[in-house]
Amino acid sequence: MGDSSEHSVTPLYSQAIVQAAQRQGLVLPAELLAQLRPGQRVPLATQDALWDAFCAASSDPLAGLQLGLEMQIGHLDSVGMLLVTCDTFGEALEELVEYAPVVGDGGEFVLHSEGDQAFIDYQPHLRIRSAERVEAVLASMLSLTRWATGGRFQPSGIWFAHAPLAAPGEYHSLLGCPVHFNAGCNHLGFATDQLALPQIQANSALRDHLRQLADHNLAALGQHSLTADVQRLVRQHPRWGKERVAAELDLSGRHLNRRLGEEGLSFKNLRESVLQQMACRALHSDQRVAEIAEALGFSDEGAFVRAFRRWQGVTPARYKAGDGSAP
Template identity: 25%
Template sequence: MPVEAPAVATRLSPDSHAISLAAAKSREKVYAPLKILTVVQVLSECGISPEAALAGTGLRIDEVRDPGVRTSVQQLLAVGRNAVRLCPLPELGLNVGRRLHVTSYGLYGYALLCAETMRQGFDLSMRYHGLATPVMPVAFSESDAEGILHLPTHGDVGHLGLSPPEYGFFLDMQFALHATLGKDVMGAWCVPAKAYYALPRPAHAEQIERALECAVVFGHACNELRYPREWLDRAPHMANPITAAQMSQSCERLLQESAWQSGLTRRVYEAITQVPGRFPGIEQVASSLCMTSRTLSRKLAAEGTTYSDLLARLRHALALDYLRTTRLSMDDIAEALGFSDANSFRQAFRRWSGKSPTEYRP
């Protein structure tokens, strides 16, 4: 009987500063609406109207069908939340993920198709994941026998504020889309050797196994898709080294361009976090950005946020990181976050998350 490979410890959760920047970037409208449209289409087949599916996003169905429209991760999250609320099918995330073929990703998808080897395809996938409306961080590693794709646990993406059913929807979607991309790029033979879920066995476990076409272990320490390592040297059926290099350059350019689209929110985060433990007021931040506080407020409103909201989100992200990765006392965390005392911090934390800080301590 073969011995199972041990779980590979790959940290997917970002640090506090990265969390704050990711939160800012999640509001930036830089992504084509392909994933959102796919969720809307799957919901439509369940009898859910596009208007209901898009509630709270500020998007109309004609905009979602327009390749020139740009959307944000937050809008995709909102559509996913609507999906979980409106459609009780436990396999809904799998249905969405199986619809997300390589043709859903534009130049990013074409770059994967043209990669010289499966290994290079994984490398490109990690390098340009930021072009794919990334809800969840992903990572790739190799053991002696396997290539391992790592997906985050619920705790790794706590800053997204997803409920367990919402997280389950997006996790199923991620597992299914990665399995689908593997077959699109390499061929129908390329199915995972095994999958691992860091969740108890759900009611739709058999549907997960059918969707991934492999054995699935539930209740594992990590979320992983594993492939035989010897496959990593195989060439995709459309491999072309010259085109692969061209597509890589195009993806790099797109990634750089997207980094500065709708970027004021991220620039404000950077200004707020320049001095650890000190949070400047809006007047100081506006001055550092060469504008008045009124102009800054107006520009942030156009991006769907406010200075006070950004500051609260930053403090929340930092609080989660302190609680999960340090043994700092509540008094010390309160001081680090600029609160007058631990009680004020506890009250603010409950407003942010609906729970007390001690409930987040591992």
Template identity: 30%
Template sequence: MREPTTLSSWTGALCRQLDSLGLDSQALCRTAGVQLPSAAQAPCRLPLSATSRLWTLAVQHSDNPALGLDTSRFVWPTTFHALGLAIVASDNLLHVFQRITRYYQVVTDALAPTLQADGDSYLLSLRQPSDSAAPHPAAVDAFLAIYVRTCRQRLGRDYAPQAVLLRRLAPSDPSPWHNTFRAPVQFAASVDGLRFARADLLRPLADGHPQLAAHNEALLERELALLQRPWSQRVEAQISQHLAAGEPSAERIAERLCVSLRSLQRHLHDEQRSFEQLLASIRQRLACEHLTDPRLSISEVAYLLGFADSSSFSRAFRRWLGCSPSQWRARHAS
């Protein structure tokens, strides 16, 4: 089964909420196996299995099954990176939810939102991909509450959707859900989602900024393209980019790709590749390219490939092609 991932900054919002309740979010993260990056590190992507364990612990330790409904108060516009900024700059709510459904994978691939017109309303559905586990119900609550909070920030505090659909079974006390959404809530539904009045989604927003939204959409398109490439290609691109700074470690490349080392190793294993294979393959290819340039010395080629010295490069080259770099260069000299 495929392991979905979630942007670490989204889990960071949950941690801020736990801290505000007097709970030790760092201890709960360690127990759940969640490794959040430090403030100085780039955000990463966390496996759904780990974040679901954190949600379970959060609900247990807070003794609040409705915990996810309040997580939206700890979400910042930058929590969802360029998607959050594109949402803030959208000129109507229809564009907000169209952007969410197009770029959701930038935040998480654990849920696949769809937006369908249905007469005088729109239905936003959060569907679980068939090849992955379901997110924790509290996480689903949090996403839907964030969407409604976004509507209220743009249309006014009294805004309410037409209806709320939740796959979770009805809790013993449903009042927190009714109080949060201020709309009819259907539990044990076939899908998680929100129903909106068509007129509300089409209402122009005075604070929209189409140029800013378009700028962030361009960033999102690039990010989406990267996310949809095979993992081996993503790793190869990062290795090529960082070789001249020294031999890149798997840990460093994992950090650049916003995943944990364990997740990166698992993704490569699924593609029947390893980091060591990719590193050697790229070095061999680039070595042959560089050696055809007579302006580069053997030492300079070794440096460009991230080797500590020319001797290390020569030994590796012999393993690859059975001869020294200078011999290979002499044979292929034009």
């Protein structure tokens, strides 16, 4: 399988892209397809190139969204079967948060609730075709959840951090639920009572077997990834700087930056991305701006306001009062 520390994706997910291209009569570069070897995980850099070639060959700006809606359980490796054999939708989401790296290292999931609403966040760390890939992830989550619950799942909406790639009405037509853009986060929302929805393929004996397989696969991958560990520590300790986070990971600050740099990332950008997501979420609550600024480790409210305006294009007050889009 190569270096277990290399960020990679299950070949089954890459196969979904190739199959979609074949159905649509799209031609992908032969030299790129030659890099996809049966049974071997696909390096994230190759997956980046595959996504770029697929989107470039397609005339549909919503190619990623369409791919997500066509995704099958089998394309998610053993984790796909694990998710659908869970007793409830809520249990499946907990397993998704834990075992998503088996599917791929393109991002991670976080489950949280606000009042009577729950959200499953997708937090990507992608450099190529990020918007299309985020749309594929959330569309597949919506489609497969509807299937797994026998059509009983009713989302309250989908939120995207990016601007629409096509007319917003096209999204609603394809997804069948409210869709929001420029939201500062990427998540699927639903009423908290839907966490108890039973799944039609629930099978506790098979679920336990698949969980053991997922544990084995996760261990073989050397997960969690450094990026995921950094994001987790920043969420838990938003005041921590590079040196404190590095020390927690038994690294020097310089080594941490070098390791992240190999993935095209930097600690500063990674930390700001997490803080942005946390800020947007907090602004949907009853917390005051000054309280949020302090919790996130800013020196004062003014510093937070300046940073937030740089991230979102609006002040925290305008974001809290409106839809989060730039003026």
